[in-house]
Amino acid sequence: MPNVNPTGVIIPSVDGKPSTSALGRAVVAEALRGVDPVGARGAEASTDWRHDYLVHFRRLVEAGLPSREAALTIAREGLSSLHKRMRYRQKPDGTEEPLAAAFTAAAPPLTTVTVTGRGEPERELTVPYRGRRLAGAELDRQLERWVAAGTIERSCADTVRTVAANPDWLSLSGRRVVVLGAGAEMGPLRALLRWGADVVAVDLPRPAIWERLTGLAERYAGRLHLPATGDERGADLLHDLGRVAGWIDGLDGRLVLGNYVYADGPLNVRVAMAVDALTVHLRERRPDLGLAFLATPTDVFAVPDDAVDEATRRYAAASGIGRFRRPLRVLSAGRLLTRNYPPGLYPGINDSLVPQQGPNYALAKRLQRWRAAEARAAGLTVAFAVAPATRTRSVVKNRLLAAAFAGAHRFGIEIFEPATSNTLMAALLVHDLNAGRPAHEHPWQDEAFAAAHGGLWRQPYSARSALGIAVLMGIGGARG
Template sequence: MEGPRGVVFPRTGESRSTSALGRTVVADALRAVDPVGARAAEHETDWRHGYLGHFRRLVEAGLLSREAALTIAGDGLASLHARMTVVDDEGREGPLADVFAAPARHEPLATATVEGDGTVEREFSLPYRGERLRGGALRRRLDTWVTDGVVEPSCAEAVGAVIANPDWLDLRDQRIVVLGAGAEMGPLPSVLRWGGDVVAVDLPRPEIWRRLLQTTRRHGGRLHLPVPAGTRTDDPTLTSHAGADLLHRLPQVAEWLRGTEGRLVLGNYVYADGATNVRVATAVDALTAQLRRERDDVALAFLATPTDVYAVPGDAVRHAERGYARRGAARRALRVVSGGRLLHRNYPPGVDPGMNDSLVPQQGPNYALAKRLQRWRAAVAREQGAVVSFTVAPPTRTRSVLRNRALAAAYAGAHRFGIEVFEPSTSNTLMAALLVHDLRTGGGPTHEQPWQDEAYAAAHGGLWRVPYAPRSALGLAVLLGLGGART
């Protein structure tokens, strides 16, 4: 039987074990800073269910110092790049590091450009619950989110700066590369609405490109898409021929992006199910490192998942503690009924920073590794002087989430605990505004510690400021949401 091609997991005996790779990379990341934690990860016998504590430890160990956090990030990246491999079309396997040095085996990609037919907007507005908020109504919504603990105050401040500087929305001086252009959370619709240039990369699937071309036609920007040389530029032909495969044609994509004129903003919005998520995340990271070696004008953009482990400011801890005190009677009753399994407090009293653990077991260790890889790259690139936009996005009703019945039910019941789950159009527009802010301010303010960079402008939906540790409320949220979950 023919094995996988492109970027693949290394062989472990007769198989390509995702668990073995995950254990080793986490252990390697921890080894220099937390050797005890590294040994614990190496000896974890049930990685599929036991990974949660080890991913938490990666963040905890990084709080020792700035140097500790950057060492974990750099060593984790180095381990992954040293271990993942590439299998070419003939079945030959080699190191990931050699992928860009191999002779070109595929025809280079050409660029087709599609101009939108719509008007260009120069005022920031946000779709929210059937309305389009702007001006005073939008500022009031931001204030309400801050009061309710849905976003960090710095998030509202950053969006407020974009509202106050509408000229920032003119992104014609940038080339916004959207890797995973069809993703629901990406900035593509907003950049096109504001008249900007989007360089789109996604798989050669007609349904993706049909949707992207329709979006482009509605707005006033320009879409630059990869096509075989000589492709006609009518929409039906572009729909059938556009696309580039990051997993299997990485050098081809790198060559195409290398020749893009203008400042590159390399936006990572890729997602795949299961183990493929780690493979494509690794491919994107290899592409990122290669382009940064070849060009000195590459900015990076990431959307972080809210369902991860983060160090959070003391103000978020105090907000959660006030809520915990207000819910005393109901909390005690539920804890007694559940035998103490439900509704643990989110943080020990008075800690600063707090440790928010919102990892969701159902998402699995491959998802956690793929997202942690992006956090590591953001930290390392920022330290090296790159402009980096890294923002924690809110829980959102995306198609990938709603395919998981347990997560869909949990999201439907989350409001009972003070967590707001966003619609995709609200999330991607809000995140696009934060991207604009970061691009116009050189990556946002400088912080002493990497965890503070990650916490800045976070739109976590309330997970950082609710009274209860998210996993201790997850089962109850699922039960409460079963009747309202969308399918």
């Protein structure tokens, strides 16, 4: 009979079985308790977390709005709860131990393989887009079109323009970027290697991943450092966390730890927690450690006043599908095409959580936002960007999401191709590491700065109230 006990970083068991619902309820409740006791009790009382989480994850943002300290309290308490609750199991028949045990497991150290590229570093920022590589005035015009369409925030366009005007920043001289989840489609690895940067790559020990990544490294101008055990390249963060931590800590230079990991279902929470445990471990040993994160636009964010005003104007204009808004709202008992925001209420709350992605995805991404806020408040260099919805393999394999993406343009939402997204996000990373970000009074403003949300923040309708229509239109378009 096969052993069902997972090993490595694991979800804590309830009645002998891992329970992500119990974990999610407890973490959200503990995050809220100090600033919103009523919200905390509501999370604890949930009997259907798979559906109820939508309300409670929104509340995590709303409860933090009154003050900077409220938002940071939620972040710190949420992180503390996760670290207290998550567990580590070394062997299938072993016991659940505290997460810190991941760093004490005995194992031979990893070695380093370095691949030095043969290409010349690119000296100009270029962004691939619809079969072209945009640079200079052409890139500038496209940035302005995205701003006019509400696809990105103006601060995002200005930030990319600043990088384009300072091409010497692209190589990130004096820094090494550790790309966790190096094979991810949304990661910056390809762009950084093109620009001649020094990159440290961590991903699973799967030959196909490393054949592709070393091929890129040889083709481009940067240097790629990767972990190895004998002839096997790569390392597993879930099971080899102690070895990965020791290997990274042994690298020379000023490090930036970039979190680009992703997995399906409960595994996403486990790997996200492994990365956060690694982050805490390395911060204790390397005070100059920088951090980098990508946020998903399908989450809950506070948004600027002008985004609320623009969405309100678009709602009043009732163009496109909006011409049928009244009968659709009547037929759906008010569920379809609801306003994105109440007019005049600032800051707005953009709730674009997608039920199909589920509470595990939401928790894994919120964990990263909490760590970014906590680390920024502690004085660390933090590169953070809201990335646009993108046609990655992990997303479009879900048929409903793929159909929604196909119909999203009907609502003014642009779905990006991976090459465009990851280059834009790499440019924002380069900016934050070279120039830093402006100081803001509240963490929500840090998150909203330079956001490339694809249009979700400025469209007239709340995302979930338009999702079903987008799916139907996407399916119809595919059939056509």
